[in-house]
Amino acid sequence: MTREDARALDAADPLARFRDRFALPNGIIYLDGNSLGALPRAVPAAIADATTRQWGDRLIRSWNEGWIDAPERLGAKIAPIIGAAADEVIVGDTTSTHLFKAIVAALRHDPARRTVLSEAGNFPTDLHIAEGAVACVPGARLKVVDRAALADALDDDTALLLLTHVHYKTSDRFDLAAWTARAHAAGALVLWDFSHSVGAIPLDVTAANADLAVGCSYKYLNGGPGAPAFLYVARRHQEAFANPVSGWMGHAEPFAFQDGYRPAAGMKRWLVGTPSILAMASLEAALDLWTDIDMAALTAKSAALFDILAAAGALAGLACVSPADAASRGSHISFRAPHAYELTQALIARGVIGDFRDPDILRLGLTPLYLSHEDVWQAGEHLRAIVASEAWRAPEFGERNTVT
Incomplete structure (x- = not known):
């Protein structure tokens, strides 16, 4: 050329x-937008508004003027990018935190199955988090095998197949629908890490019948360094799965200030603590780019x-x-x-x-x-x-x- x-x-x-x-x-x-996306021009003004007007002028009133709804609102903006419904995605915390919550929830969902299966050479934090998560569930274990051995390693003890959709080094991509079907045929759930996929390639979790997915928003989504991550839970699993990190924002009535914990309905139960509003403002401005892409x-x-x-x-x-x-x-x-x-x-x-x-x-x-x-x-x-x-x-x- x-x-x-x-x-x-x-x-x-x-x-x-x-x-x-x-x-x-x-x-x-x-050529490093796969690690940290470039700055959208709309972001500085959005952050300035969040600080000067919303925080500076409106003060605590801004919680009732859009702040408290940010995790769901941003989740609804990410949902079409991954082929999900608006009420199947929530934004907040980090990818690692979402991984931990989803792994523990999947293991507790079916105590008869005890193994989390993943790929050797997966993104290190996914394996590190999985090590910690299985330690929180009695009898659970992490099994890591080469990519070529994954299919044979799926068995009747596999509770969860943990896969990064696009490999962070090689760019190898798993077939989303095929591997989800393979895991389901073995009676297992699948948790996908879309950190190197979302905003880069077409995704359709609904067509693939996916169970769970996480992803960061600071790579191809250009949300800013350390921008909040997202969690997808298929609607069919939402009431049956429990968030193991039962923070007040995931409570059914967070402002009732009750001692006992009652999970909120739907994706709100996956919230934990107070959302990072300034980071949310940056990400929301970046996500608005995607309405006509x-x-x-x-x-x-x-x-x-x-x-x-x-x-x-x-x-x-x-x-x-x-x-x-x-x-x-x-x-x-x-x-x-x-x-x-x-x-x-x-x-x-x-x-x-x-x-x-x-x-x-x-x-x-x-x-x-x-x-x-x-x-x-x-x-x-x-x-x-x-x-x-x-x-x-x-x-x-x-x-x-x-x-x-």
Whole structure:
């Protein structure tokens, strides 16, 4: 592909109009939106309103003017992005907290089944949380196997299959409907982690008959660093599952101030403490972008951006570890190289921000809402030049003292 080819694709891009809705630094090609999304231009004004008018002028009255309903309201805005009903998603807490609540609830739902099954190499926090969760349920255990062994490991003791939909390193994607059906055939529930999926690829939990899902909102949803996470519980499970972290916001009457706990109906029972309103304001402004985004166009552009970088990586002699089939991956591309860390730092020095995943993965995020085809083409040219000139060998690129 030439620069002119990339510009021609941009001229025909139905998503090009969204680029101006983000505050993107000049001279930077941002390929790390799969880790922290870029700043939507609407967010600073939303936060300013939440602080100056809502908090500053309205003070505590703002709890009755939209604050208390934020977890449900934002959940309803995320619901269509994952193919759920508005009353099946709640926003608040962190992904890790939601994972813990969902794992313990699933184990307690059917005491005859004691095993949480997951994949070796899953995102570490999912396994860390699962370790802690099974310790809270007598007789429960965590079983971790290689991806190829997951199907055979499902048995009549499996209470919950815990899977990250898109792998954080390789971009490998599980078939949502097929694996949900496989778990159900074994009598197990499935808990999906959509952190590297939501806002990147089409999701339909209703069509897949999914049970439970969690996800963060600071990657492709651009909610801001540490933005509140979401929890999905299929309506058919809501009254039968109990939140193990029984905080006051999940109480049926939180302002009755009763000593005993009675869970609220529906998704409100999954709330715990007071919602973080300033973080909610940032996320809500970011979510408002999604009201008119065509997911089919987003998926097609993601595939086109992937192909541009895959070709550049191949010309540079790098091994791509992400699936070639667009339906089998998320929206990032990963290359394996013994000097991947140095390559990452050399790219950053040229204004191309990607990230490194230990021990040997260069990971580049493809966010169709604000990346142009020309951006990605230029990033590929930088990658080829760095490899060809061995610029990554510069001593300063080997100092491992940065996050990315």
